[in-house]
Amino acid sequence: MTTTAMLRLEDLKIPSLEPVNLMVASGECIGLSGESGCGKTRLLRAIADMDEHDGQVYAEDIAQDQVRAHEWRRRVALLPAESLWWFDTVEQHFSAHQPHIGALGFEPDVMQWQVSRCSSGEKQRLSILRLLSGCPRVLLLDEPTANLDAGNAGRVEELIRNYLAEHNAIAIWVGHDAEQLTRVSQRQFRIRDGRIDGMDEA
Amino acid sequence: MKAEFIALTAPDLMLASLLVLALIGLGARLRLGVSQTLAVAAVRTTVQLLLVGLILEAVFTQARLSWIMLIILVMMTVASWEILARQKRKLKGWWGFGVSAFSLFISSFLITLLALFIVIGADPWYTPQYLIPLLGMLLGNTMNGIALGMDRLVQTAWQQRGVIEQRLMLGQKDSDAIREIARDSMRAGMIPIINAMAAAGVVSLPGMMTGQILAGSPPVEAVKYQILIMFLVTSGTGFAVITVLQLITRRMFDTRERLRFDRLLKEAG
Numbered sequence: 001m002t003t004t005a006m007l008r009l010e011d012l013k014i015p016s017l018e019p020v021n022l023m024v025a026s027g028e029c030i031g032l033s034g035e036s037g038c039g040k041t042r043l044l045r046a047i048a049d050m051d052e053h054d055g056q057v058y059a060e061d062i063a064q065d066q067v068r069a070h071e072w073r074r075r076v077a078l079l080p081a082e083s084l085w086w087f088d089t090v091e092q093h094f095s096a097h098q099p100h101i102g103a104l105g106f107e108p109d110v111m112q113w114q115v116s117r118c119s120s121g122e123k124q125r126l127s128i129l130r131l132l133s134g135c136p137r138v139l140l141l142d143e144p145t146a147n148l149d150a151g152n153a154g155r156v157e158e159l160i161r162n163y164l165a166e167h168n169a170i171a172i173w174v175g176h177d178a179e180q181l182t183r184v185s186q187r188q189f190r191i192r193d194g195r196i197d198g199m200d201e202a
Numbered sequence: 203m204k205a206e207f208i209a210l211t212a213p214d215l216m217l218a219s220l221l222v223l224a225l226i227g228l229g230a231r232l233r234l235g236v237s238q239t240l241a242v243a244a245v246r247t248t249v250q251l252l253l254v255g256l257i258l259e260a261v262f263t264q265a266r267l268s269w270i271m272l273i274i275l276v277m278m279t280v281a282s283w284e285i286l287a288r289q290k291r292k293l294k295g296w297w298g299f300g301v302s303a304f305s306l307f308i309s310s311f312l313i314t315l316l317a318l319f320i321v322i323g324a325d326p327w328y329t330p331q332y333l334i335p336l337l338g339m340l341l342g343n344t345m346n347g348i349a350l351g352m353d354r355l356v357q358t359a360w361q362q363r364g365v366i367e368q369r370l371m372l373g374q375k376d377s378d379a380i381r382e383i384a385r386d387s388m389r390a391g392m393i394p395i396i397n398a399m400a401a402a403g404v405v406s407l408p409g410m411m412t413g414q415i416l417a418g419s420p421p422v423e424a425v426k427y428q429i430l431i432m433f434l435v436t437s438g439t440g441f442a443v444i445t446v447l448q449l450i451t452r453r454m455f456d457t458r459e460r461l462r463f464d465r466l467l468k469e470a471g
Binding site: 048049050051052065068069070071073074077078079080082083084085086130131134136 | 362364365367368369370371372373374375376382456457458459460
């Protein structure tokens with residue numbers, strides 16, 4: 001049934017990858033792995049409509065080109081592997097109040113921090129909070145715990161899991177750690193030789 | 203009631219050129235590496251200005267519309283090329299030229315026409331004694347503003363393309379994602395003329411006004427013209443920079459609010 005799918009990729013075409021067809025249900029998390037350069041990031045960028053592409057993407061039965069691009073990206077939010085910041089303080093990058101601060105081990109005064117003094121790990125955790133503060137329906141996470149120690153990686157996993165459950169949202173989690181992907185996701189796929197293996201549901 | 207004005211003779215100019223020659227000599231002696239460029243520039247300015255003087259004299263006595271249009275066309279084309287030549291990152295082909303020419307046209311040219319018709323009321327409107335100097339001053343200043351604003355916008359956006367994309371990913375509109383950069387570029391384009399207005403009469407005496415006074419106009423008359431020019435130049439520069447920022451930003455993003463330097467720049471594949 002297509003109506004239950006929250007995210008649907010139809011013949012999505014990325015260079016060096018066969019057309020992708022995928023259905024993801026509400027609350028579900030998909031794990032995606034593959035060697036670097038295989039097209040994982042480009043796939044996420046196409047879903048977020050950051051690159052030109054053929055094929056169609058639906059989120060809650062709204063087609064990508066049916067809404068304006070920035071509205072689409074508010075629903076379908078991409079977390080890039082490296083987060084970037086452009087104002088001086090952390091707070092200036094948040095539009096709304098951020099309820100998850102404690103969940104990633106920060107004190108409330110983190111909002112007054114200077115971005116230039118944050119470590120790469122702190123920036124990565126903050127960028128996840130920043131992503132969630134917009135309440136997106138679909139999270140596209142490109143190696144969200146790459147710079148984090150085991151403790152913080154665990155916190156991020158739990159935060160994402162809770163977010164998905166609470167909002168009935170979905171996530172595509174790109175990572176290299178097979179154990180982590182099994183922990184966080186219900187289904188795992190691997191990109192190999194331009195094909196996505198494990199795309200079993202036909 | 204024009205006061206007497208003293209015409210310069212060739213020997214007068216030669217005396218002045220001795221100063222430049224002395225400077226060239228001193229520069230060479232101290233091996234400062236400016237002598238050659240200085241000599242070339244001095245010769246260029248003499249030849250160029252003499253030629254322009256001859257052409258203008260011919261045009262002023264004839265006052266034929268077709269000649270004047272040709273001169274206007276040449277001035278605007280050269281100014282457009284000059285803008286492109288000053289860009290650190292080269293814009294793609296005819297598109298870059300078109301943006302420069304279009305924004306010069308709607309600022310410098312239209313404002314010059316406005317001034318001729320409404321403010322000065324020259325008869326006929328294309329009276330070259332008014333049209334050509336006015337357009338020249340507007341073009342010179344607008345060209346600077348456009349060149350500076352465009353360079354700042356393209357250069358900064360290119361350096362910060364990662365940040366712009368990050369902001370787009372967070373669901374910002376393209377106009378929001380580039381807001382600070384656009385603001386900065388507007389300032390870069392406008393600062394020379396804003397400074398000139400603030401300093402006029404106190405720190406510097408504007409060239410046109412000085413020229414009129416030297417040519418025997420009463421100072422207050424010269425000042426009135428100078429104020430007119432300042433306002434024309436400021437609004438011309440402002441409208442031109444805004445036009446350029448709009449056009450380039452539109453080209454930089456596509457309809458799906460994606461950053462598209464491949465459409466804008468030569469070397470960005």
